[in-house]
Amino acid sequence: MSITELERVALTPEEIYAAGGITVHKVGELIGARIDGVHLSGDLSAETAYAINYALAAHKVVFFRGQQHLDDVSQYEFAGTLGTQTTTHPTLKSADNKLLVLDGAASSWHTDVTFIDRIPKASILRPTTIPEYGGATTWASTTAAYNQLPHSLKVLVENLRAVHTNAYDYAEVVDKVKQGSSQRVTNYGEFTREIYETEHPVVRIHPATGEKTLLLGHFVKEFVGLKPSESVALFQLLQARVIKLENTVRWAWEAGDLAIWDNQATQHYGVSDYGTQARSVHRVTLAGDVPVDVHGESSRIIKGDASEFSIVADIERLPGFAAN
Template identity: 35%
Template sequence: MSTLTTQDTGPVVHRAGPRFGAEITGVDLTRPVDEPTADALREAFAEHKVLVFRGQHLTPAQQVEAVRIFAEPFDHPTALRHPDHPLVYPYDVVKTGKAGTWHIGGLWRTPVFAIESLVYEEVSELGGHTLWADLQAAYDDLSAPFKDLLASVNAVYDGNAANYAQGSRKDAPGPPVEHPVVLEHPLTGRKGLFLSTSAKRLTGVTDQEGKALLDHLLRHASSPDYTIRFGWHPGDFVLWDNQATWHYAIDDYGTGPRRYRKVLATEPLRPATRTA
C-alpha cells in the first residue's frame, strides 16, 4: 500500500488539452493517500502523461513520497542533493543555468527516467511557463513508410552522467549511449517518437540522411499541434511521463527568479486491473 490520504472528494481530473495533460484537485499530497486513490492517480497519469497539483507546498520528503505513488524514486549518481533529503535535487537557474531547449531527461542512461517531477519554490510573477509535447501523438501522425524507416534508427547522446548535474560544464568526456528514435512504452505498449535536441547523430543511415531526418523529426515533434502549456506559482507540483513526452522551459522572464526541486523515478507502477 502507498504510504502517501486523500481529501474526502477524492481525485478530480481537469483535462488541460484534447490530447494529454491534466490538473488534479481533491487530493492532499501532504497526507497519506489510500490505495484506491493512489491507483486512480496512476490511471490518470497513464492516460494524461502530465499531471499538475496546484498549491501543494510539499516538503522534500513529501515530494519523494508523492512520486513514490507512481514509481520508485531514482538515486542520481552525480546530481547535487538537497540537504533535507538525498533523493531530492535543488535547482536555481541563477546558479545552474536555464534549460531552454526541447529535451528528455536522463538520456545518459538506459532506460531513461520513467518520471520527472518538480516542486516550484520561487517563480517570476510573469512568464516562465513550461511546454510539453506528446511524442506518441507526433509518432501517430507520421506516414507508414516513414515509420518503417525509423524502426531501425537510433540516436546517439552523451553518456556521461556528470554532464547532467546542476550547473555542470557539460564537457566531461565519456562514452556515447544510443536510444531508438521510436520507443514502445513499457506500460502501455504505445509507440512514440523518442528524441531530444541533444542528439549528436543518427545511426542506421548516412550522416547526410541523418541530419535531414533529425532536423525534420525535431521540428515535427515540437509542433504546437502536440503541445500543452502550464504556468506556475510557488508550491505547485508537477510530474510527467519522460518516456512519452518531452518538455521546454520558456525563457521569457529575463533575470527573474526560478527555483525548484526535482525528484526522478524509474520503473513506473501499473494501475491495478479493474474487475467487474
Template identity: 50%
Template structure:
C-alpha cells in the same frame, strides 16, 4: 471533464480536466502525499499515462520530504548521475536559474542512460514575477501522426544519446555560469547510450519517439542525413498541437510520463529568481518494436581537446 471513481468509499473522487486536445490535464480534489490510498494513486497514475502530464494546484503542504515520499509510491527514486542531489534529500535535483540551470531546450530527462527515469515530479520553490513557464510535447502523438513511410523508417532506426550535447542549441545567448556548470559538473562523466528511435511503452503499449537534445546522431547515417531526420522527428513532437504550456504558481506540482514526453523550460525571466525541485522515478531500459533493449555503450571522461 472526466472523473475517476473508486470502489472504496473513503477514497475521494478525482476531478480531471484536460487542458489541450493531445496533452495535459489539471487534477483537482486531491492532496498529494506519501500515504495516498492505493486506489487514489492508481487514478493519478492512469491520468498521467492518458494525458502524459498532469498538474495539481494548491499543494502548499508539499516540502522536500513529502515530494520524495510521494515519488516513492511510483517506484525507486533515482538521482542525476553527475549532478549532486539537494542536501538532506535522497534524490531531489535543485534546478536554480541563478546558476544558469535553465533546461531551455527540448529533452526527456536523462535519456543518455539506458534505463532513464520513467516518471518526473516537479514543483516550484521560487518563481519569477514574470516568465519561467514550462512546455511539454507528446511523443506518442508525434509518432502516431507520422506518415506511414516515416513511421516505418523510425521503427528501424537507432540513435546515440549523450550528455555531451550541443548545450547552446538555438539560444541566442547562454548564461556563463550555466555553461561553466555544464562543462565542470553536468559532463564530469560522459555517457553514450544507444536507444531505439521508437520504443514500446511498457505500461500503455503505445509507440513513442525518444527524441530531444540528448539525441546526438542516428546510427548508420551520415551527419547531414542524421541531423535532417532528427529535425523532422523533433518537429513533430514540438508542434503546437502536440504541446502544452504551464504557467507556474507556488503550490503547483507537475507529474509527467518521461517515456512519452519531452519538455522545455522557457528562459524568458532574465535575472529574476527561479528555482524548481525535481524528483525522478527509476525506469527500465526501453524496448524497440522488434524487442531489443537500449544499452549504454560508453561511460568515461570527456574527450581531450588537445591536438
C-alpha cells in the same frame, strides 16, 4: 475503497479516478490534465496512487494546484507512492542525493536523462521560486507525434536507432547570454564529469500502455548508420513534428503547483522569458525500465554505468490502453 487488480481491468477511467478520490480535467486535447481532490503526501492510499499513475499514462503530464504544504521531504515521500525514486542525477549531485534543484530554465526540448539505459519513468516538479512573469514550462507528446507520422516515416523510424549522450548538446542548449559565465562552465564540467552513451530505439514501446512513442530530444548525438548531415536533417524533421503546437501544453506556474510528466512519452522545455529574475524548481525522478523497440530489442549501453543512479524498474502494464 480497496480494489483488486482483477477488478481494475473492468473499470473505466472515470471509475478508476472515482475510486481514487480524484477528478481529472483535460487542459489539452492530446496532452495535459489537471487533477483535483487530493492532498499530496506520502500517505496516499493505493487506489489514489494508482489513479494518479493512470491519469499520467492517459494524459502524459498532470498538474496539481493548492499543494503549498509540500516541502522537499514530503515531495520526495509523495513521489515514492507512484514508483521507486532515483538518486538526484547520474552526474549532478545534491546534499541529500534525493532532489535536484534546478535554477533557471532548460531552454531546449528534451526528455530527462536519455543518455543512460534506464530512462526515468516520470519526473515530479515543484516550483520554489517563481518569477513575477514568464518562466512557464511546455510539454510535448511524443506519442501524438508518432501517431501523426505518415506510414513511410513510421517504417523508417521503427527500424532506426539513435545514440544519446550527455557530452553532446548540453553546451548548445544553455542561454546564450549566460553561456560564458564561470557558473555555466562549472555546471557543464559537473554534467559531463562522467560520460554516458546509450543506443536507443527511435520508437519505443511504452511499458505501461503499449503505445509507440518517439524517443528523441537534445541528447541525441546521431542516428546509427546515417552520415552526420543526414542525422541533423532527420532529427530536425522529427523534432518539428514532436513540438507542433497542437501536440503541446504550456503551464504557467503558481505557488502550490506540482507537475508530473510521463518521461517515457514526452519532451519538455523551460521557457527562458523572465529576464534576470530568479526561478527555481525542485525535481524528483522515478525509476524506469530499459526501452524496447517494436521488434523486442532493448537499448544498448555504449559507455557508462547508471546502476548507482537508478534501479531498472518493473513497470506495471495498465488496462484500457490500445496499442497504436
